[in-house]
Amino acid sequence: MGQNEDLKANPPCHPRACAIQDCLTKNGYKEEKCQSVILALYECCDAFYQSKGDNATSASCPKPDLLRLKLSILREESRETVSQK
Template identity: 35%
Template structure:
């Protein structure tokens, strides 16, 4: 039937649900766990069923999007 291996991102999905429940479903209170899920899905999206609804292009933490922009060494 289904593969018996554990879903590598399931723990992150559970953390998202717990955080959203604790914070009355205010997504902005759970950005760190959402970003952790996205990072897991970037690595495991082909094996994890939990990643089916995750936008891999969306960065949840403002700091992460700023850090990604500089791609090389200084051009000076």
């Protein structure tokens, strides 16, 4: 499912949240193995808030301020990982 379809889901981004649960289950709840799926949810939620505004809500998404903080941390960690290779 693409991001546009995930934004139209009820609640928005719910398929991405389910993908995280599936990934965690398959990987023994090791969050580090699911970073790409977590990032996909956050990017979906970011698109949701950009489209609907910061007052919109989705049970699948963190609050906008927390989302932006988590996105910036994940992106920074991703840059550090790439620069270490």
